[in-house]
Amino acid sequence: MEIRHSTNPADAKHYDTARLRRQYLIESLFQSDKITMVYAHDDRLVIGGGLPVKETLKLEAADVLKTDYFLERREIGFINIGGEAIIDVDGERYTLGRLDTLYVGKGAQDVKLSSSNAEQPAKIYFTSALAHATYPTRKVSVQEANTLELGSLESSNARTIHQIIHAGGVQSCQLMLGVTLFKPGSVWNTMPAHLHDRRMEAYLYFDMNESARVFHFMGEPNETRHLVVANEQAVISPSWSIHSGAGTSSYAFIWAMAGENYTFKDMDVVAMDELK
Template sequence: MEVRHTTNPADVKQYTTERLRQEFLVEGLFEPNKINMVYSHYDRLIVGGASPVGEALRLEDQETLKTEYFLERREAGFLHIGGGVAVITVDGEAYELSKLDVLYVGKGKQDVQIASKDKNDPAKVYIVSANAHAEYPTRKMTAEEANPTHLGSLETSNERVLNKYIHADGIQSCQLMLGVTTLKPGSIWNTMPTHVHDRRMEAYLYFDVSEEARIFHMMGEPSETRHLVVANEQAVISPPWSIHSGAGTSNYAFCWAMAGENYTFSDQEFISMKDLK
């Protein structure tokens, strides 16, 4: 597992494009027959990807976590982003996930394995894990059960569907929050006007992006913005002090996941367009 440390916003102002990408962009998550993960020191969030083609892949990394098993002091969310049906087995109990289904697995589960139901049509599973001090039950939720909310409009180029999976009124967790936003054809903007939430970090995974398309992910302090150019199935680690929004050259989807002190959506501090620089 790759480990990334936190950064000082005053220092980030001096970063080159390449340094920004090294610190905040996560590439190569979905490699056949491997689980690739990045451990961020921002609220100890882990993001990862699994694409099982042959045998099942076990979620583990004792060397990095220094624990007996992965979820000894953690919880995790699993989002199926494409391909065939994913099969996630939790302490012997199997759960099948179709595209945009989410499985939450709470603290204390010892054996988690990820497989594809059909090896000729491998699944792609996005993994997000946060520290946990309390146990919550394993639960699966489909996109339909996530109460899709239609937001925005084509006139403002942000017509989209929001699915909230892991949150206070959905799948219960200790601190992890997770959802998916899907932009309609003709819409390109996400989370604009933008905001910050200084008590939570966030990670984005962009997916369903066409091969030639790119996302311009906006980050940085509101008075000192920067951007990352992001391709399909790449993730961005967003510090608590940073804005997080983006515009694509076509429509796309993204998974947003958060961890930190607050377990609410009401701590957002919205930034006026006139204050962005």
Template sequence: MDIRYEVNPIDFKSYSTSEVREAFLIESLFQTDTLQWTYSHYDRLVIGGAVPVEKTLRLDWSDVLKTAYFLERREIAVINIGGEGTVRVDGEAYTLVKRDCLYIGKGKEVVQFESEDAAYPARFYLVSATAHQSYPTKKLPISEAVPTKLGTDAESNCRTIYKYIHQEGIQSCQLMVGMTLLEPNNMWNTMPAHLHDRRMEAYLYFDMEPSSRVMHLMGQPNETRHIIVKNEQAIISPPWSIHSGVGTSHYTFIWAMAGENYTFTDMDPVPMEALT
């Protein structure tokens, strides 16, 4: 498990490109027949990837978390971005096709991941936060998720947002998770930018061509930096940072938040003239 510590925004101002990438970019999440994990000290969020091909993968790393099992004091969101796969939760099977979401609450002991077809394996994106209360395991297929259309062609940000885990959707202790799909010829996300000082956020960029890139913008509004992101790479975004991006082509991203507040309205907009 890769451990990422918190970065002071004042220290961040002196970071080189390589230091910014080392602190906030997760470059390799999806590896065949293994679970890849990154533990962020921002709100104790754990970000992972599972690609079961020849074998079943089991949710573990309890030795690093110092608990008897992974979800003893945690909850987790699972979103499939690959071929059809199955998640077994204490023996109960949930089949996920591409873009389906599964929430698993605190206290579930045995979680396993399988692919239906080894030639087109599932690619499970995993996001876990600490939890003090248990909520029921629940699946939300992409076919049943309610789409919200936003943006304009003039602003190059026509997009569809799906909210999976939130106050009016799948219930959780503190996780909020959703997905944004940009339309062809639209490249901007989350601009004008905003901050939410009581919640951190993580982005997974995917459905990108191998040659495509996203320029992810981060930092305090008056001290921004960028990270160049490839397909299926993730970004850790601190509470003090904006989180926006523009691609060389359209793309899809999963956003996940954890922290003190559990509402989408807890954000501070950043005027365009404040960005430097």
């Protein structure tokens, strides 16, 4: 498990491109028959990906967690972006189609990931946050999520937001997760930009062709920076940073949040004339 320590905005504004990418960009989450994880000290979120092809992959606690099993003090949300996935949780089996989500609460000890078909392997993205109580394991499809239609074609940001793990959907302690899909011709996400200083956020960009890129904007509103992001790469967004982007062609992204607040209403919108 790779460790990424927290940063502060006064230091981050001096980073060059290479340092920005080392600190905030996760470039390789999906490796054949492996589970890859990054421990972000920002709200102690674990960001990971599993690509089971021929093997069944067991979710195990790395030494950094100092626990007997991964979910001893954590909860987790899985979302499948590949072929049909199988997730076994303490002997109970869940089958996940594309964009299906599985929430697993604190205390589950035996979690295994596999694919139904090695020729079309699952790609299982997950985020895990600290938990103080146990909520029931629950599978949900993207069609069952709370759905919002935002933006417009005129502003190139017409998009559908599917809120999946949140107070009004799948219950959790602090983890929030969903997926955003775009209307044809729209490329801007989360614009106007916003901040939520009580929660960090992570993005996984996916459904991009090989040559496409997303220009992900981050930093303080008056000190913006950008990351050039390829398909199936993830971004760690600290609580002090905006998080927005534009793609060179179509894409989708999964967002996940963790922190103090458990609401969408704590956002501070950044006016366009504040961005620099």
